[in-house]
Amino acid sequence: MPHNQPYQHAHHEAGHYDTTDAIISPHEQLNILSKTEAAKLLDVSQSGLYKLFRSCSLAVLNCGNSLDDGKELLERYPDFDIKVIQEERGIKLDVKGAPSSAFVDGKMIRGISEHLFVVLRDVIFASGDSRLADTQQSINEGDALSPEATTDAVFHMLRNADIIRPNVDPNIVVCWGGHSISMGEYDYTKKVGYQMGLRGLDICTGCGPGAMKGPMKGATIGHAKQRLGLRRYIGITEPGIIAAEAPNPIVNELAIMPDIEKRLEAFVRAGHGIVVFPGGAGTAEEILYLLGILLHPDNATLPFPLVFTGPSSSAAYFHQIDEFIATTLGAEAQSRYKIIIDDPEAVARTMVDGIAEVRAFRKSTDDAYYFNWQLKIAPLFQQPFAPTHANMSALALHQNQEPHTLAANLRRAFSGIVAGNVKDEGIRAIEKHGLFEICGESAIMQPVDDLLQAFQEQGRMKLPGSTYKPCYRITR
Structure with missing residues (x-):
């Protein structure tokens, strides 16, 4: 299936906001995941990454729309869903109920598609990098992480990007x-x-x-x-x-x-x-x-x-x-x-x-x-x-x-x-x-x-x- 091709071409309504379904392939960003990483993204529990991945992905897909309310965005598209399709040759993203403004003639705008895979890359990296995990553990336990360790975490996020x-x-x-x-x-x-x-x-x-x-x-x-x-x-x-x-x-x-x-x-x-x-x-x-x-x-x-x-x-x-x-x-x-x-x-x-x-x-x-x-x-x-x-x-x-x-x-x-x-x-x-x-x-x-x-x-x-x-x- 070609990159960016919608598998359900018809538009449907969530409230009065047009939505589109599609399967998206990466251009140059992250295109392979381990089984553990894929499992984290599909985990809808409190400790899983799905909620974070979904909310950031929806925000990227809403590019160009006049809205500055994170709560309202999630409520506008309650049926929005995004899942990773894991294949031996790489990954694809199965997107359902996405804002139709992210598409032109049924194909996702390339820049938005690239940003969507950036979300995947950074959410995965932050969850799996020990420096960032140590930072989060420190926050949860009420301890102050050293300034050097925090700066090191920032460095590695920017280098990975x-x-x-x-x-x-x-x-x-x-x-x-x-x-x-x-x-x-x-x-x-x-x-x-x-x-x-x-x-x-x-x-x-x-x-x-x-x-x-x-x-x-x-x-x-x-x-x-x-x-x-x-x-x-x-x-x-x-x-x-x-x-x-x-x-x-x-x-x-x-x-x-x-x-x-x-x-x-x-x-x-x-x-x-x-x-x-x-x-x-x-x-x-x-x-x-x-x-x-x-x-x-x-x-x-x-x-x-x-x-x-x-x-x-x-x-x-x-x-x-x-x-x-x-x-x-x-x-x-x-x-x-x-x-x-x-x-x-x-x-x-x-x-x-x-x-x-x-x-x-x-x-x-x-x-x-x-x-x-x-x-x-x-x-x-x-x-x-x-x-x-x-x-x-x-x-x-x-x-x-x-x-x-x-x-x-x-x-x-x-x-x-x-x-x-x-x-x-x-x-x-x-x-x-x-x-x-x-x-x-x-x-x-x-x-x-x-x-x-x-x-x-x-x-x-x-x-x-x-x-x-x-x-x-x-x-x-």
Whole structure:
């Protein structure tokens, strides 16, 4: 049977959403499994991988549809099923009840098919790799895994995904920003991507829509004009967020990390500079994560270009972000980034110059170009944070701590809000137990409240046209 061929050509309805059944063969991704691995994927028990594999696969197949609610996605396609067909010559995937938007004339879009097998590859690797198994065991037992072991796990996930490539000069720019941005802001992300593409820079994002898609789209044109051939459009995600931010079609290298903390570490270890576009709670989480790391005394002299940018219409947004950082983390944190408004060329040139400093620094210190081993990441940034009601209310949000520690705790607060906004598990927790309670000193909570209120007023907490219902309550 040819690759991608549907064995049941008729469409049927799950609710009012068209679905299609098909049998899919791999292109170049994982195409063989051991009997043990196949058994794990078919195991529907609590300890099996089926639930994780199914939810991530459905998210990938939903590419291009406007939805940022993991719970709603699972409810839209209750009959969706995916199973591995194990054959002596390799494997195929038996897909039933998949969103019809993933198909063209009955055949699955090749990019989506590739991403589907990436899900298979990364779910299997994370379940079978001893480093990641040790990490999960440590979490379950309440023990802290060493920072070195966690970084080693991130390295092996990226290497297995072929994202780590030696003998290549630094040129990866990580772009962060919201999936729910205005058309003007989206167009601006494309212009910045275009200027970076003209200068031979590759793009890495959280792989979703909005500010994650725009820079890649712009860079493809810049790369094409320079006749640079096949370039790198890297997407890094994790199971909890993938339904809200399904990999966009431009992503040609995808990695699904086990949790949000390893996803964030993967960005800063693999990237050589970061550009931040306008966003909401998730973007604030990313900013706090990176600033918290850069504020650690061990990273004081380490070059890491960081630019906040948007069109002129976003100037007030970045002014508010800057004020929030000044009030909570101080002037030293402000010194670690530049704000560039409405000037895509300046952003691209700043990245080129900054990455040149990164290259010189790593060459002088014999560090790898492909993985930032020297970056010190404290355990508080690495240990997975479960956004339960108890954990959210227990966060240490006060001024009597080091700035990098406060940044870590603030990052967790915003991470919990993201979970309550878009992640299946977080949404269900809110439905069951009510709003997350986030409490702390007024000097910290007031700017947090102001920032979140501004995000709501600007429509940055949900996709345009949808109504946002807060998943949290701020107390002082």
